[in-house]
Amino acid sequence: MVALPVAVVARSGLSGGIDAFVRALWHPVARAALLLTLESAAVMALVNAFMGTLTAYVLVRYRFPGRRLLNLLIDLPFAIPTLVAGLMLVVLLGPGAPLGRSLESAGLRVVYAPASIVLCLLFVTLPFVVRAVEPVLRELDPAEEEAARTLGASDITAFRRVVLPALTPAILSGALLSFSRALGEFGSIVVVAGNIPRRTLTAAVFVFGEVESGNPQAASAMALVLITISFAVLVLVDAFSRKRVHA
């Protein structure tokens, strides 16, 4: 049931021969879509690595009012349908919303622009880095960090030299997982990005468009590329987690 998809997509993508396969992917619209998807996912993964680590640190090390609510909010994107997530962003930042209008008059266009794609991806992958880093941080003895501070290290040095090295594998695998998840994101992006070819059309939306317009060969070619990248990233994550177990 599960190995089948790859075979089916490969068969359909290569149905016109290697030539047609390459031509489908080399089409300017397809190329731009793939590039946009990789770029948006990379930007998201970077922001996520930074903010996710910060959020996990705050959740584990500090006690403050509203901490449990914050903890719940982080899991909400797992439960909310991604299409609804996109709808939320349109309602908040769309041309009909007060916030969207004032941003636009300030020259900042979010909805129907590439920035909205990154925003969608940040929403749907919010838990990835936080939940990967949290358990590792909890296992880590705060005394080590404390000792570094007692020995005269600043907060930032103590974090960078003591905490960060222990967290790096978890941060990396969380960020890579979010990257892999982001490549296929469809529901939220399709309502927010406007799907303008060569500008805001992502690879997953491209696949959808090609299916709808009766071109399964191009859709499958793109699908095959997406699956390959996703799997490569997952293999990388697996290698990291193995290394962590051995360490």
Added chain:
Amino acid sequence: MRRRLRPGRVALIAIAVTYVCALVAVPAAALLHGAFAEGLTRFAAVFTRPDVHSALALTALMVLVAVLVNTILGTATAWVLTRDRFRGRALLNGLVDVPFAISPVIVGLVLLELFGRKGLLTPFASALGVQIAFAWPGMALATTFVTLPFVVREVAPVLEEIGTDQESAAYTLGASPLVTFFRVTLPSIRWGLAYGISLTAARAIGEFGAVLIISGGVAGRTETATSFVYRALEDRDDLGAHAVAVALVTASVILLGAMEVLKRRRLGADRSTGADGAEV
């Protein structure tokens, strides 16, 4: 963990809270505002429309099928993965996660290639007299596929942890495998299983890409709640889209609450049996 109140600490908390609220809470509030802006009566009126009814009913059916199939097959798979040693076990273990790595749109595309008009398996399906693509069986297949890993991934570690001692004891005392499963194994895995089911249900409610492609999204016939929201947005029926979206979010939040309770229960159960590895 009492510490001096450092300005750096307050700043970090403020950044984390602002980030999460701006990303999640503020957009959610905006949606609620949008749905109720025209008053409660108009909001409620959306749920009397026949196309909304059939969309919600179809989503409920999808959730039901996905939960039923994945509860049974997922528990069986977890069992096989933890209790049996066989060649290809590592491969099977890796394959279980494949639905997480494949975009729902691609899942829809694959199902269409298999069961669509010129699909590979369409001759078999029509020989059996079942219509799969553009009908509920295809949609149920898509939903079941994308939710396949949840039960396996929640139940397998629990099975691993409880070991086989109690099961062996039951066998020795003359219990049949079936009785052993229902009287010994099932009670031990119940919280993990319930957690897996909640995740399955939450994901099934929200499934959109795969179902949209395989269903064709015909209003009143093959349109799920998420497809309805999509169509309503395209038709500029903002109130309809917002109202059904609020219903979906409400269902998700209820499930998330249930999962939070289950997590606590599970930790409690772990502590009382003295199993280690419980995170407090």
